[in-house]
Amino acid sequence: QVQLVESGGGLVQAGDSLRLSCQDSGRASTAMGWFRQAPGKEREFVAAISWNGGSTNVADSMKGRFTISRDNVKKVYLEMNSLKPEDTAVYYCAAKKVSWSNTWFRREIDYDYWGQGTQVTVSS
Numbered sequence: 763q764v765q766l767v768e769s770g771g772g773l774v775q776a777g778d779s780l781r782l783s784c785q786d787s788g789r790a791s792t793a794m795g796w797f798r799q800a801p802g803k804e805r806e807f808v809a810a811i812s813w814n815g816g817s818t819n820v821a822d823s824m825k826g827r828f829t830i831s832r833d834n835v836k837k838v839y840l841e842m843n844s845l846k847p848e849d850t851a852v853y854y855c856a857a858k859k860v861s862w863s864n865t866w867f868r869r870e871i872d873y874d875y876w877g878q879g880t881q882v883t884v885s886s
Contacts, residue, residue, distance in 0.1 A: 763788060764786060764787070764788030764790060764792065764857050764859070764874070764875040765786075765787040765788065765875075766784055766785070766786055766787075766855045766856070766857055766875055766876065766877035767784070767785045767787070767877060767878075768782060768783065768784050768853065768854070768855045768877045768878065768879060768880040769782070769783045769784075769785075769880060770782040770783050770880060771853060771880030771881045771882045772881075772882070772883070773883045773885065774845055774882075774883070774884055774885070775845075775884070775885050775886075776845060776846055776847055776884055776885065776886050777844060777845065778845050778884070779841070779842060779843045779844075779845065780842045780845060780882060781839055781840065781841050781842070782796070782839065782840040782842070782853055782855075782880060782882070783837060783838070783839055784796075784837065784838045784839075784840075784855030784877060785836065785837050786835075786836045786837070786838070786857055787836070788836075788857070788875075790859045791813045791835065791859065791860050791861065791862065792813055792857040792858055792859055792860060792875075793810065793811065793812050793813050793857070793858045793860045793863065793865060793866055793867055794810070794811055794813075794832070794838045794855065794856065794857050794858070795807070795808070795809065795810035795811070795830075795855070795856045795857075795858075795866070795867060795868070795873060796808040796809045796810070796830060796838075796840045796853060796854065796855060796856070797853070797854045797856060797870065798849075798851035798852065798853045798854065798882075799851055799852050799854070799879075800848075800850060800851040801850075801851075803851075805854070805870060806821070807821050807868045807869070807870075808820070808821055808824060808828060808830075808840065808853070809821065809824070809828055809829075809830035809840060810830065810866035810867055810868055811830045811831070811832055811838060811866055812860075812863065812864045812865055812866050813835065813860050813862070813863065813864075814835070814864065815831065815832040816864050817864050817865065817866055818830050818831075818866060819866045819868065827842065827843050827844050827845075828840060828841065828842050828843070829841040829843075838855065840853065842882075845882075845884045846884060847884050847885065847886045848884075849882060849884050850882060850883050850884050851881075851882060852879040852880065852881050852882075853879060853880050853881075853882055854876055854877055854878075854879045855876070855877040856870070856873035856875065856876050856877070857873060857874060857875045857876075858872055858873045858874050858875075859874055
């Protein structure tokens with residue numbers, strides 16, 4: 763069983779940086795991703811990383827500001843810089859069981875497990 767716990771959200775000002783963390787407590791190898799959902803909007807892809815961290819992908823609108831990484835197989839980070847008010851959303855961590863694949867995944871439907879989400883609020 764995979765359990766995902768996000769942390770690091772909070773209230774910041776425009777231009778600030780924030781780092782979100784996601785701890786995967788399961789035993790399986792997982793590719794992981796971050797999604798976000800702003801009030802009144804659908805959930806959208808933010809970034810994804812392969813199980814070993816060797817391959818990553820960031821949504822075009824966030825490239826250059828957001829970075830995804832993992833310092834071990836079971837913990838993933840989302841580094842967010844130059845935050846804007848429109849980045850305000852609940853950020854969700856997701857995991858997909860994989861078998862030694864160096865692949866990342868962008869679609870919600872690809873993921874097997876989801877965290878509870880962490881709120882990020884950016885004030886202007």
